[in-house]
Amino acid sequence: MSQERLRFHFRAYGQAGGHDSGYVEALDRADAVRQLAQSGKVAYEIRPADAAVGGAGKARRVGLFQPRLDLTRFFSELSIILGSGFNIDVALKAVADAETGKAQKARIQAIHSLITEGKSVADAFAAQPDIPGDVVALIASGESSGRLDIVVAELARSYALGAQRRSEITEALLYPVFLVLVMLCALLILAVYLVPALEPIFDNAGAPPPWIVRALGAFGEVVAGYGFVMLAALSAGALLFLAMLRQPAARARLADLAARLPVAGAIMRGATRARYLNTMALLLGNG
DSSP, X not given: XXXXXXXXXXXXXXXXXXXXXXXXXXXXHHHHHHHHHHTTOEEEEEEESOTTSTTTTSOOOOOTXXXXXXXXXXXXXXXXXXXXXXXXXXXXXXXXXXXXXXXXXXXXXXXXXXXXTTOOHHHHHHTSTTSOHXXXXXXXHHHHHTOHHHHHXXXXXXXXXXXXXXXXXXXXXXXXXXXXXXXXXXXXXXXIIIHHHHHHHHHHHTOOOOHHHXXXXXXXXXXXXXXXXXXXXXXXXXXXXXXXXXXXXXXXHHHHHHHTSHHHHHHHHHHHHHHHHHHHHHHXXXX
8 A cells, every 4th residue: 555645845945046945745754855856956944735734734933932952962962872883763862861951852852752653763853843954854865875874973063163153253243242332332321411411501602512412412312202112112123033033934034135245145155055065965975
């Protein structure tokens, strides 16, 4: 008896480098990834199109306050155990047992439970909402070729390099951000406290105040009258932005926008090409 085929919605990179989306019928996610790869597409998001199939059709989302899986530490620890010759079942259990964080431990145990229930390794990883589609595709290729330890080791190296780059960028931005905050604080002090004390001097002298004093005075009046509203609006905007970053579609749109910027875009395109070539090398090595 043939296995029932499911309908999946996919988003993928096409042969020309553009984005493509549509539907594919396959046995599971791993089979869908293989079919797309055979047609020259590299999938970065695959989800069931029918929401009635075991409830899995719901889009994978990560809530604003839901803890994310630390993929850098997770793949690093998993790679060490797989490299020692243990299978994925034992390796996941060992990583989960050694984990001290409750949220991280629960996420790893969820992956391990799905595998022990008979799911493939790729499907177990795909069930987690914050594991990227390209990672799932690489795990599927490593699982089918018997080179899962090599794939996980490469994923660990890739995430470690990414974490190092983010740390370097953060350190480089700390001083400029500090200077901007100091400047804003000084501007607020001038506008709210110093300028109101200077304005009576010009009034008593019968001379109009300089334009910079008038501008700072107007800014101070706005802050004094609507400061709480402005703070609330900024806080709401920050929370909305964080919520958007939790959604893959919003992150993709922001990435497309950032890729068009003069300096940051060139850096992002270079990093994307490097990751694409690295992924291609792994997939070709896995057959």
